[in-house]
Amino acid sequence: MLKKLIRQTMAVLACLILAVMTLPAQADTTADDAAMKDIIEAVRNGWLQADGTPFREHFLDFEGARYIESGGQNNGLSDLIGHHVEPEADAFKDFTLNFSNIETHVEGDFAWAIADTEIKATLKSDGRQIDNKGHETFLFRKLNGQWKVVHTHSSSRPVKR
16 A cells, blocks of 8 residues: 555656646747747738838848748848838728737747738729738747747638628
């Protein structure tokens, strides 16, 4: 009976030790999740305001960087901001962009997030309505304790009525 009690006590202690050892990792994962979701929200606001500032702050600019959207692509951060993000203010009215159901995954200093997207806008040029839903993937790399976006890929299609 004493041996059984000792074994049960040791098993409980082992479980408690393992649980305590995983607490910092869980806290880091929660902090990483929040940091990536904050970046995605800042990027969303950058799109809505046609402001490249959040992109310059949160994207890692490097030779060979590409950002893909529904078959098109921007080569490098300057191309993304100068030919896509900032000009949208002149192209759209009533522009909304939403990211939902954001899932994040962390593997050391590499991470990714997958989000559902919803885009609505009216083209200023001809009044055409855009009402698309889709998905976006963000790839992140942690540098000096900060998550940076290294690649994005989004795809959407018109909402069927």
